[in-house]
Structure formats: structure tokens, C-alpha cells
Amino acid sequence: MMDSIISGAEALNKLKAGNRAWRETGAEGDLSPASVMRLTGGQTPYAVVLTCSDSRVVPEAVFGAGTGELFVIRTAGNTVGRETMGSIEYAVDHLGVRLVLILGHTGCGAVGAALADETGEHIEHIVAKIAKAAGGETDPYKACCLNVEHAAAEVRQALDAMGTACFDEVVVAGAVFHLEDGKVTFLQDAENSL
Template sequence: MRETPVCTAADAIYKLAAGNLKYLNAENGSGDISRRIRMSTWAKGQSPYAIIVTCSDSRVIPENIFSAGIGELFVIRLAGNVIDDHQLGSIEYAAGHLGCRLVVVLGHTHCGAVDAAINSEPAGYIRYITDEIKKAIGDETDPYKASCLNVRHSVQEIEKSLCIHNIKEETGLRVVGAMYHIEDGSVEFL
């Protein structure tokens, strides 16, 4: 386990909120994507300050939403931001080996996976995703409320991990939910 965290969970939430404000204001000078930082992360390794678990939706780009540069966020994407063993393994790696002290499950408005869970019985492998979302949302039919329930369920699934529990006890790791509002670009921490 990394001895020195990049920053505390509270500092990470502050950085994310400040980055989202830059994004909302369309300020230049978002995250560093320079050659210098690319070379630095190649030579020194990555030191992300937060783990973002989010949907694969092409409109949801955490590095832009939080005005983050190369190496600042450890991003895990899956349609519907559902949690399975692969996502948990990635979260455990980033929290345990990279020193991240914050996990954010970032849902979003107008999520196609949540909509499919509410309104249809999809065929193929997407059914694995919608079945997991259905467990989270129960009978909820309001898309926004269902998306929030899905985020909270994913947070709970992460917190069930014994490894994550131990990291929380040792380091103060926090797992929080948030919603990205596609219509205006804002992030609401739940």
C-alpha cells in the first residue's frame, strides 16, 4: 500500500468541485495534458487523486467534467456504472496501490442503461447490466430518481468489499455518489 496519499478524500472532493466549476464556466487552463506531464507520469508513475467509476456514455467524460489532466483521475467506465468483480478489482488496485483516498460513483441524467432497465427487456449481454440496475431501482420509474438509486447501490456494492473496508479503516478512504447533469454540465454530490 502506498505510504503517502496524493491527498485526503476531502481535498479530492474540493478539487473535483473546483474543476467542475471551471468546466461550467468554460475556463481555459483545464487539466495539464502537456508533453512534460506525459513524460513525468511515464517516468514517475501515476498519482491520481480520485477514482471515478462512471458510465460508458460518450457524453460523460470525467477528465473534462472535473478539468483534470493526465494522471489526475483513475477512471473506470461501464454502461450504467454498475459494479462487478472487475470494477472492484480496479478500485482496490487504485485505492490500495496508488494511494487514492476518494472513490466517486458518477451517474448521469439521461442514462440509456437506466432507461433500458426501466422500459425494456434487452437481449444479449446488456441484460447483465440492466438486471443489476433493476436490483438497484426496484419499481422506480422516474429516470432521475432511478439513476440516483443506481448510484447509491453501486456505492453500497463497493463498500461490501472486505479489501475496500480494510483500506477505509487504514487510510480514511471515502466512497461517495454523484450525479452529472448532462443538460448543464453540473455535478451534484449525493
């Protein structure tokens, strides 16, 4: 068993503190060649971040994280599919990660396409998924939040279905990155503050 497992709650706090420091002082993690070379023996990331492929959303920057800290999965519109779940299962079961964060963002083209009912052969799969999650919501920010919550519920359900103890320990959280000011709003916190 891995000897240095970081709990889901602790990992969530690290991400929150990292985003705060990045916004306030521009603090960045170590992504240098040397940081990669130090980790040739293996990786122990503390969080899975499933986020959009959007080029403006860079998880390591947003959370002030360095090499080896985040296990990042990216799909347009941060949608969940079998490959996504396989990647999450690997991170939890083999790398000891106990936090899965679904990170949506403002100005998301995939969410916009779903609201505008745009389509394309392979895009259709993503758009239909987001439209279903949005359930007729027309406000882009609310639709983005609903899409994040839907993905988080899908991940939670898939982890529960595996019925293994280590999957029960996993915290699945949702958040939205604001392109306008670099802030990450954690949806659970936003709900609690209402």
C-alpha cells in the same frame, strides 16, 4: 508508504472546485503529450471515478482534471462487478487513492433500458442490476440516483469486507452529471440541503 496521500474529503473538494471552474470558465486540466511524458515514472491519481461508458461523459473534462489525476473505470450504467472492484482495490492499495466517486448521468441509456425492460445477451446482466437498484422507480433521474447509491453501497461493503486499515480511510461518494448544463450534483450534498 506513499508520502503524498490526498484524503477523501480533500479529493472531493478538488472535484467540486474543478467542475465549478469548468462550467464557469471552461477551465481544463493539462492533457497534452508533455503532461503524459512527465509521468512516465509513475502515477499518483487522487480519485477513482467509476462512471458510465457514455461518450458524452468525459470525467477529465467535467472535473477540469489533467493527466495522472483521475483513475477512471467505465461500465455502461456505472455498474459494479468483480473487475470494477479489482480496479478500485488496486487504486486504493497500490496508488494511495482515498476517494471513490460513482458518477451517474442524466439521459443514461443503460438506466433507460432498465426502466424499459430492454434486454440482450450480455446487456441483460447490466440491465438486471440497474432494475434491481431502481426497485420499481419509474422516474429516470430518481432511478439514476438510486443506481448510483446502490453502486456506492456495493463498493463500501466490498471495501469493508477486506478489513484493511487503508480501505477504512476511503470515502465513497455518489454524484450525477447533468448533460443539460454540465453540473455535477453530489448526492450527499443534495440530501443535506433538503
